[in-house]
Amino acid sequence: MSTISGYHHLTMSTDGAQEDFDFYTKTLGLHSVKRTVLFDGVVPVYHLYYGSPDGDASTIITTFPFKKPGVYGRRGTNQSRTIMQSIPMGAADFWVDRLNRLGLPAEKITRFGADRVAFAHPCGIPHELVESDSDPRAPITNDAQGIGAAHGIKGIYGGLVACFDRTAMDDFMTVALPLTKEADTHEGTVYRVPDANGVIQRVEVIEDRTSPQGTWTLSGGTIHHLALNTGTEENQMKLRAHIEGLGFTDISEQKDRNYFKSCYVRSPGGALFELAWTTPQGWARDEEPGQIGKTLVFPPWFKDREAELREGLEQAEFA
Numbered sequence: 413m414s415t416i417s418g419y420h421h422l423t424m425s426t427d428g429a430q431e432d433f434d435f436y437t438k439t440l441g442l443h444s445v446k447r448t449v450l451f452d453g454v455v456p457v458y459h460l461y462y463g464s465p466d467g468d469a470s471t472i473i474t475t476f477p478f479k480k481p482g483v484y485g486r487r488g489t490n491q492s493r494t495i496m497q498s499i500p501m502g503a504a505d506f507w508v509d510r511l512n513r514l515g516l517p518a519e520k521i522t523r524f525g526a527d528r529v530a531f532a533h534p535c536g537i538p539h540e541l542v543e544s545d546s547d548p549r550a551p552i553t554n555d556a557q558g559i560g561a562a563h564g565i566k567g568i569y570g571g572l573v574a575c576f577d578r579t580a581m582d583d584f585m586t587v588a589l590p591l592t593k594e595a596d597t598h599e600g601t602v603y604r605v606p607d608a609n610g611v612i613q614r615v616e617v618i619e620d621r622t623s624p625q626g627t628w629t630l631s632g633g634t635i636h637h638l639a640l641n642t643g644t645e646e647n648q649m650k651l652r653a654h655i656e657g658l659g660f661t662d663i664s665e666q667k668d669r670n671y672f673k674s675c676y677v678r679s680p681g682g683a684l685f686e687l688a689w690t691t692p693q694g695w696a697r698d699e700e701p702g703q704i705g706k707t708l709v710f711p712p713w714f715k716d717r718e719a720e721l722r723e724g725l726e727q728a729e730f731a
Contacts, residue, residue: 414606415651416589418613419568420641420672420688421461421472422495425485425632427535429458429477429728435534436462436473439514440497440565441554444705445472446695447730449721450630451669451711455481456724464552464567467695467704469641470611471552471567473497478632480726485631487536489620490682492635494538494572496528498547498612503563504529507541524595524602524616535633542569546612570605570614571638574626575681578619584679588655589640591615605640617681628682637676639686648675648687670711671695 426432436442446461457478463471473495478484487493499507504520507529511518518531521540529541544566551564575581578601585591591603600618607613615638627634642648648666652675656663663677671694675687691697695704710718 414590415642415647415654416591416606416640416687417643418470418605418607418609418611418641419570420469420639420686420690421463421474422568422571422635423474423476423637423639423686424495424533424537424635425476425478425483425630426533426537427477427484427632428479429460429726431534432460432475432477433728433730436460436475437554438557439511439516441557441559442471442473442552442565443554444730446671446699446705447708448670449710449714449725450476451667451714452630455483456721457481458725458728461705466701468567469690470549470607470613471565473568476630476636477726478630480724483631485627485629485634486624487634488623488626489574489576491574491626491628492571492638492683493574493618493626494540494616495533495635496540496542496569496571496614496616498544498549498566498569499529499541499564500547500551500562500566501543501545504541504543506563523599524597537633537635538572540569540572541565544569544612546610548609549611567611568613570616571635571683572616572618573638573679573681573683574618574620574623575683576619576621577681578617581617581679581681584660584681585615585617588658588660589651589685626682628678628684637684637686639674639688642687642689644689645673648673648689651687652677671697
């Protein structure tokens with residue numbers, strides 16, 4: 413049995429908190445799952461989580477808005493490039509019309525035989541909504557934003573990684589993680605992420621030998637990592653030991669993210685992957701079930717810094 417079952421979440425660094433919140437909750441119709449702060453370092457930055465109303469794994473997109481500290485990165489090769497989410501078959505035209513009407517240029521494209529809507533987050537990070545014919549997840553509806561079951565985002569489809577050399581990524585993807593190679597063509601390489609519920613989720617890898625090296629640090633306008641779901645701590649530790657034992661030693665110790673536990677590993681192609689599992693209390697650790705994502709919350713270890721962090725955060729209306 414695989415130690416991975418689908419994606420856990422996808423994380424990027426963006427620009428303004430207000431535009432980020434409005435983009436995911438109003439434009440795309442996702443729900444606020446958690447509002448907290450960056451746990452690493454000392455800079456006061458929000459950590460915003462979006463997804464299904466209950467915060468189901470494989471629906472979660474998270475962001476660090478870096479407008480106030482003014483830290484920006486460079487999109488390029490040897491980093492994750494595109495955030496991909498799944499939509500029902502036939503929903504692409506709805507999203508092309510909606511996004512263009514709301515002032516976000518969008519077009520319908522096809523890659524690896526799947527129709528997609530290509531557009532960008534207001535900070536410039538490429539996004540795609542991919543029509544998936546093998547996704548049993550219920551669409552995320554948002555009546556207030558006019559998004560119903562026929563068109564709603566179902567959750568994560570995957571991430572696209574750009575790298576200088578696709579062959580350097582292949583052993584990591586198929587042996588270290590391991591994922592199943594589904595296609596290897598002039599368009600790139602497609603890897604299937606194992607999922608116990610049969611949800612189609614993928615990592616797509618393309619070769620880019622002309623763009624500059626992309627930024628790896630937490631910095632606005634870039635994707636930081638793609639997180640895979642190990643389900644349990646035992647699976648996480650087994651997979652961590654397996655990856656490190658193969659010689660991929662650029663892997664972190666376990667980190668406590670309050671709602672889940674994480675390890676991070678840098679792939680040969682530059683993209684950062686996370687191995688994550690949700691703790692038993694999950695999102696309800698500091699908010700009541702059914703009320704998650706409604707308030708700004710801090711981890712226990714920031715109790716003595718809460719006033720300082722609140723004062724330093726960017727002003728935004730999360731409604």
